[in-house]
Amino acid sequence: MAGLRARQKADRERRILEAAVTTFRAKGYRAARIEELAHRAEVSVGTVYNYYQSKGEILVAVVAMEVEEVLAAGAAMVANPPEDVDAALLDLVFGYFDHSLKYLSKEMWRFAMALSIESPQTPSGRRYTELDQRLADQVTAMIAALQKTGEVRPDLAPGAIGTLLFNNLNQEFTAFVKDEAMPLEILHSRVSAQTRPVARMIATR
Amino acid sequence: MAGLRARQKADRERRILEAAVTTFRAKGYRAARIEELAHRAEVSVGTVYNYYQSKGEILVAVVAMEVEEVLAAGAAMVANPPEDVDAALLDLVFGYFDHSLKYLSKEMWRFAMALSIESPQTPSGRRYTELDQRLADQVTAMIAALQKTGEVRPDLAPGAIGTLLFNNLNQEFTAFVKDEAMPLEILHSRVSAQTRPVARMIATR
DNA sequence: GAATTAAGTTGAAGTCGTTCACTTTTGTAG
């Protein structure tokens, strides 16, 4: 028997997260009121805080869903990388970018990023940073994979180049979410311009 | 005649900024109460808001002092760059890093960064982003200068490489301020590891 | 199945950044 209490608990948590996504998207993260969100989930304000430590933690839970999906897609690509160094790196990265607005608005990304910088020691801050790290590791893994197939010069440390490229794409993604007017294409072209020269230089000719 | 009103105004603004730096450093930015800061500056809470639009704006005013100094030092270096590509880039960047804790604590950096991401359209957010851009431009200027002296391959776009390197150092600096325990040396060595391979590849041999 | 304990819910109160209607001070004109 699942237990009434356990079922109620799971149901409430789900309702709260659903209500949060709905409210955040409808009103924006900042303008979303915990009270409204609680009402929509049919619980009290206190109960929301029983399930999530803060408004930010609810947000990071949504970010985590997003990033987990993207990581899974990326892992498939690393397991079977395109031949071109250029294409391999950019396909991977554009995969991140193109999925990024599936559940989250730019505003939601901004607040999640800000939270992770502002409060790096909170559970939500840590969690965000950890997701970032896993993305960085995946870029490094891609470079290592390309070294295995002989596409990338074997004398380079994949960690250094991977981190460099990830840091760059992360910063450009930050610029992207900071500017509501910037379309994905501009992000693509900027990151291409910065990634391609490196791809060319690290490739075996 | 300077005018009593103008003098009092300038004096109050100075007192508020001074009180802010003192209070932020003593208690930390988050724990600093506007009320305490106002009391220390011998004005009312309302007057603080008469001079600065928000708590964050006071913080960014301090950041700006810091960055302006660093930019000036960097400009001197770009005007007369070291011969080595390696040394030129790392000296410039380490100059940024080593000055970064002169007026600001790591916590203050974190809140300033968070603010600029969270609220990119506010005056303070814009101001921070603009300072960042000027730093990025300076890295690009250094690469352009090294192309002029023939140290860097002339076929590369200095903007793309400069932005890439700046994005990397900025992200690593963010990681540095997120971790209270990380010493400057680790930041140096991480950025060296990521910058050196690129420096080697873009240098004329 | 009544009593007891443990787990979870509730919303009013607390905190702190920010605003605004009112007061005070400075500058100016008659």
Place this chain on the structure above:
DNA sequence: CTACAAAAGTGAACGACTTCAACTTAATTC
């Protein structure tokens, strides 16, 4: 010197996240 206008200062009130002491409800024991 008085009266008026403009500028600046003030702090109580407000809004929104978060906490917590009191209350319900589920589980367990006898």
